Amino acid sequence: MCALTARRALVVGASRGLGLGLVARFLDRGWDVTATVRRPSAALSGLATDGRLRIEAGVDIDDDAAVTALRRTLADAPAFDLVFVVAGVATQAGTPAAAMPRAVATAVFQTNALSPIRFAEAFHARVAPDGLVVLMTSKLGSVSLNRGGGWSSYRASKAALNTLARSFAGQHAKAAWGVVLMHPGWVRTDLGGRRATLDVETSARGIVTVLERHLGQRGCVFLDHAGQTVPW
Numbered sequence: 001m002c003a004l005t006a007r008r009a010l011v012v013g014a015s016r017g018l019g020l021g022l023v024a025r026f027l028d029r030g031w032d033v034t035a036t037v038r039r040p041s042a043a044l045s046g047l048a049t050d051g052r053l054r055i056e057a058g059v060d061i062d063d064d065a066a067v068t069a070l071r072r073t074l075a076d077a078p079a080f081d082l083v084f085v086v087a088g089v090a091t092q093a094g095t096p097a098a099a100m101p102r103a104v105a106t107a108v109f110q111t112n113a114l115s116p117i118r119f120a121e122a123f124h125a126r127v128a129p130d131g132l133v134v135l136m137t138s139k140l141g142s143v144s145l146n147r148g149g150g151w152s153s154y155r156a157s158k159a160a161l162n163t164l165a166r167s168f169a170g171q172h173a174k175a176a177w178g179v180v181l182m183h184p185g186w187v188r189t190d191l192g193g194r195r196a197t198l199d200v201e202t203s204a205r206g207i208v209t210v211l212e213r214h215l216g217q218r219g220c221v222f223l224d225h226a227g228q229t230v231p232w
Ligand SMILES: NC(=O)c1ccc[n+]([C@@H]2O[C@H](COP(=O)([O-])OP(=O)(O)OC[C@H]3O[C@@H](n4cnc5c(N)ncnc54)[C@H](OP(=O)(O)O)[C@@H]3O)[C@@H](O)[C@H]2O)c1
Pocket: 012, 013, 014, 015, 016, 017, 018, 019, 037, 038, 039, 059, 060, 061, 062, 086, 087, 088, 089, 111, 136, 137, 138, 139, 183, 184, 185, 186, 187, 188, 189, 190, 191, 192, 193, 196
């Protein structure tokens, strides 16, 4: 990749896990990265060695004022080739939705479904032509693949995200960018747990390869880290 025309990514939710791994991978691939966190992250700061990583703290995607403030802060920055909302939660994922406190289930839906779409609405005007809005979803959000249940509120929140993303893409059908719903595989993070089959580096490497290939494509697709289409 030519250093004079470095691609630019905005990675939202980069303190740890996949967001952190994606920032590392984008930097390795020569991208300029703006990464957001709720609270300062020493691991993320450790990646800021040569001026290609800008970190914005205090960005809770559930807080509309924080998202508006970020948009203002980045108003003069060049457009992004990728706006990638990675942040997500799996609070009390083992508890069936019907048995979970309403406030907990509501919070999961806020963070996993509503907030990423509100972020996308707030930032799509900052996406460069031929760029992508990318939302981290999960295969668990596939309605047609749901045979065994489990993680019911998390599944439903990602299914809601997928539906909201298709609506978002439809509402912006004439836009010069596309929408990708990305399943990262089952990855060893705080959320994915120790038994997960992939490490962060492998997943992040796959995701960045898939997204680099997908730049310039329109519409709304559901892909995994290997570039395979996931059924809705
Ligand atoms: N790991 C897997 O196997 C797997 C599989 C499918 C999909 N995913 C999805 O991949 C994404 C990243 O997951 P992960 O495995 O990396 O999880 P993780 O290690 O638990 O990291 C979650 C990240 O999301 C951030 N976050 C949570 N709520 C936020 C909010 N309201 N505002 C801003 N940031 C927030 C966290 O920030 P703090 O440090 O401030 O809490 C952290 O950076 C999620 O959307 C998850 O659903 C993961």
